Amino acid sequence: MKRILFVCIENACRSQMAEAFARRYGREAVAVYSAGSRPSGKIDPKTVEAMWEVGYDLTKHTSKSLREIPDIEYDAVITMGCGDECPMVKAKHREDWAIPDPKHWPIDQFREVRNRIEQKVQGLLESLKITSPL
Template identity: 50%
Template sequence: MAHPINVLFVCVENSNRSQMAEAFARLHGGEGVTAFSAGSRPSGIVNPKAIAALRGFDYDLSKHHSKSLDALPSIEFDAVITMGCGDACPHIRSHFHDDWPLLDPSDMSPAAYNEICHAINSKVKTLLSDLGLVIDAELQKRERT
């Protein structure tokens, strides 16, 4: 691969779904992916529930920051994934675009929040595989245990 695949995940607040997706892309894609996330109306914080959920995957999401689309580099992304931001998500230059209609888990119970987290993890793995990246087999083994 000549360069890492650039993937962007966008949701409204950039505090839950897109942050988790960015983290999973980094975890599963390794050096083969450069992952970004942003919000159409960023909250300014990463939800503590998201930080706690990613601890279960040995990922420190507390180092992430909620940011706006304006903070992104001016590049054409290989893939852009939107998550429920609807009309608030402007067109972003990319080779591939998809929308994952995932509910905002902010006010969900811990069990429901974890379901969304696991759904995002699964969708990210599928996306990376579809983009031609090999997922780390050792990481997948740890997730199953």
């Protein structure tokens, strides 16, 4: 089983969407986590709406701190563009996707970010040799 961690500052939007897509497409082949360097404590309502539109319910997700995730070596740690804000986490592979935070954007632009994250997650899973049953 591969272990993946997605990190952004608030863990309220981008990393939550990435976690959701990795869970959807990776199924039992991955253990997926997301966290924030300064978590907001809540999931952005537009994130919940945007993921609901593609059939994923984020209402049970919570915004978490990096201190709340397992202290293990991850197969991949993906940051969403938070740069120096994200502390080092043990990882075999590390990548920054440089995805802008859409929290103040209109829903159409928000959806574009969601779709970009979905594509990047699918590419990540392929690179880790994880095939989707969907």
